[in-house]
Every structure is written in C-alpha cells, then in structure tokens.
Amino acid sequence: xxxxxxxxxxxxxxxxxxxxxxxxxxxxxxxxxxxxxxxxxxxxxxxxxxxxxxxxxxxxxxxxxxxxxxxxxxxxxxxxxxxxxxxxxxxxxxxxxxxxxxxxxxxxxxxxxxx
Numbered sequence: 001x002x003x004x005x006x007x008x009x010x011x012x013x014x015x016x017x018x019x020x021x022x023x024x025x026x027x028x029x030x031x032x033x034x035x036x037x038x039x040x041x042x043x044x045x046x047x048x049x050x051x052x053x054x055x056x057x058x059x060x061x062x063x064x065x066x067x068x069x070x071x072x073x074x075x076x077x078x079x080x081x082x083x084x085x086x087x088x089x090x091x092x093x094x095x096x097x098x099x100x101x102x103x104x105x106x107x108x109x110x111x112x113x114x115x
Contacts, residue, residue, distance in 0.1 A: 038099035045101055053109040057081070069110055079114065082106055 032040070056062040060077055068074030085103045093100040107114060 034098040037096070038093075038101060041098070042101040045103075046105065049103075049106060052106055065106075065110055069112060075112070078110070079112070083114065 053066045054064050056064055057068075059081055060068045060074065063074065065078045065081075068078050082103060085106070089103065090100055
C-alpha cells in the first residue's frame with residue numbers, strides 16, 4: 001500500500017501530520033484514503049521511535065525510559081508519558097479523520113504494561 005506512494009508524497013503527508021493542531025485544522029488535509037494515511041503515520045512513528053527506549057528524554061530528567069523504569073517514580077513517569085502519547089494520538093486521529101495508531105510497541109520495548 002505505502003510502496004505505491006512516492007517519497008515526496010510521503011514527506012508531504014508527514015509534514016501535514018506534524019503541523020500544530022490549529023494549523024492543521026486551517027490547512028487542507030491530505031487527500032489520501034484514511035487507511036493509507038494511518039499506515040503511513042504508523043510506519044513513520046515506528047521509524048522515529050525505533051530507539052526511544054534508549055534515548056534521553058527531557059521529561060524524564062534526561063534519563064532514558066529504560067533507565068527511568070528501574071525506580072518506582074521513574075516507572076510512573078514513563079507510564080504517564082506513554083499514556084499521554086496515546087491520548088494525544090487519539091485526539092489527532094479524530095481531528096485528521098483516520099484510524100488511531102498504537103504505541104504498544106513502546107510498552108513492549110520496555111517490557112512493561114499500561115496498568
């Protein structure tokens with residue numbers, strides 16, 4: 001499905017997706033079927049977050065998520081961060097009239113659950 005899209009088209013959609021919510025609402029949404037847009041965003045999200053568990057995160061006092069989860073307070077912060085990602089994604093999916101993507105792969109990369 002995505003292999004049919006050229007690189008320029010993919011980057012154009014990705015640029016639109018990354019607009020602040022108010023700017024995206026004022027611009028013309030991409031004319032890509034919702035299932036293709038969802039697949040594109042999911043693919044790019046997996047690429048961008050491929051090393052997330054081992055990269056310092058300012059919201060975690062510059063610890064990596066993997067380091068942070070070794071103490072109870074850090075684990076709570078990481079879980080809060082992941083829940084925030086999911087919540088923001090749910091809002092974006094509605095605004096952009098597409099399917100919601102899952103951040104479960106980040107939970108799995110750390111071996112933790114959303115409980």
